[in-house]
Every structure is written in structure tokens, then in C-alpha cells.
Amino acid sequence: MGDKKADTWMPLYVGAYLGATMHLSTEQHGAYLLLLMACWKGNGRVANNDEGLAAITRLPKARWRAHRSTILQFFQVADEYITHERVTTERARAVEISEARSKSGSGGAASKWGKPPQNQRERDAMYAEKRSERLANARRLATHTPAEWQALVELCGRHCLRCGADAYCKDHIVPIYMGGSDGIENLQPLCRQCNSAKGQDTTDLRPNDWREQLAKRLANACGTSGQSQSQLPEDKNNPSGCLLPPGNPPCPHAEIVALYHELLPTNPQIKSWDGTRADNLRARWREDKKRQSLDYWRRLFTHVAASEFLTGRRTDRDGRPFLPGLDWLVKPQNFAKVIEGRYHDRSAA
């Protein structure tokens, strides 16, 4: 069972834990952590009786009773059991991950991978697949347009709302594994570190008046002239009914970078995206109408992922593996060769 495997590790969000437990004494920390681990091993709950809880926390009964109310404030206390919200959701997630691993490991027909992942690349690919499945579910609940995301990023100051870093990616306020949607209502810019560190935190860090600001920005971007609807596929589900301005829609840098990370998980991570690299991407986006949809970039990265050379599975003429980043891919000469399939030959050109 996946459950057994999930028992072997428990995530601890150090910042969140320390933040929430500043008032605990060292003895109380010990008791709380032991209880958390018992909860983790006990399928998310432990029996609610003082003898058992004292034994779990290795405290004499009187000491346990003295700490009881302080420690149980972190738990949901019912007559029979105490449970811990974060443990419950994290456990469900851990079980899901280890089931996905063991399913692929069993080599069953259900596994598209056929055999267990042999290396980090395959594990990453499997994880990327899981993530795009979840994203598809989130999109069934709600979607957003590139223009909306762009406007949201601008009104949030083009930085991570949690730590202020210049880099940002799409953070789902209610994480998609917890049933959050992919609508603009549920998005905010966070850097990758803050995004992956936030766990189940569902704090909306956007300015209070973000809706008004967003509406204003989208209205401005629309202009007032009665232009015919642009050909972009995204326009069709543009919920604001906003017509994009004639000419070129703004290049959705963050979304393209996110697609790159999603589809080429083992190529170099993009930490910052500005200057020449951003100019190059914008230029590739602008110079051809058919590149002005995220669908195009999804297809492009899928095409790149199929090249052994561009994903480091083959070495260059000097015998070194080559792993290009998005910055390399969008340089004019490289881009032309990539789309012509020049790197898909047996011998790397």
C-alpha cells in the first residue's frame, strides 16, 4: 500500500511551524512534535484520551495535563479522536505521491511509463505529468486570460508578494492539489521559493482593491475603438469580454516561463527574466501571429522535449552534455534552428 510508504517521511514547514509555536516551551515543542508524528503515523488521527496522549508525548500524566490545552489548540479535538488539519491534507498528498510512484513502479498497464522511473529525469517527468493533470482539473473550475494575468502582475508591482523578490511565477492561492481553480480569482505572483514553501497557506496577498485595479487596467488595455476581435484563441474565453488592442497582444512572459518549467523540467530553471532574454522572447512572440498563443509555446516546448540533444541526453561534438535554457532557445539564430528541427537529427548540429 502507498500508505506504508507515506509513513516514512513527513514534511515540516519550518517557517510556518516556528511562527505558530513561538509561545511554546521546549518541553511543549517536544510534546507537540511527538503528537504530530503520532498523528502522521496514525492515518491523520490519534485517540483522544489522556493516558494515551501522555504516553505518546512521553510525559507523566500530570505534566501532560498541564500542557494539554496549550498543545491541543493546534488540533481539532473530537470526542474520540484528535486530528490535525495540516497533517490530514499533507498525508493525503504524500499518499497520492507514493501511490503514483508505486503505480509506475509496478509496471502495470495503467502506467504510461511502463517501467519504474530510472532516474531523476523520469521522476521529474512523472511529476510534471501529475501536475498538468491537476492543472487540467483546475482549469475545469475556472480559467484566466494572459491579459488578466499580465495586468495582475503589473498591479502587484511585478514582484513576489511574499518576499518582494523580483522573480515571480503563478501561485494558486488555494493550491490546485487542494481543489483551487486556475481562475484569476485564485492567482497571485510569488517567487518559486515562496510558492513551494507556502504549503497549505491560502493567504491572499494581493492588494485589497485588486479587482478594481484589474478592471481599470484591462479597460485601458482594450482601448475604445471598435476593432475587430483578434484571432488569438485565448480571446474566446476571455471572461471580461475585453477586446485586445489591434496589433500585438502583450507577451505573457510569466506564463511562457511557467510552461517552459512545466514541459522541460530538467532544463535550467529560470530565476530571473528581464533584459536581453525578455527582449528576445518578446521579439519571437511579436514577429509571428501564430506564436501569439500559449498553445504555440506548449507545442514548441513539447517539440524541444523530444530532442535528445536539447534535453541533455546527448553530448555535443566535444563530448559534453548540453542543456539550453529558455534564454538560449529564444535567441534569434537558435530559435530558427530549433523550430526547423535541426537539433532533432541523430548527430547534433
Ligand SMILES: [Zn+2]
Ligand atoms: Zn518570494
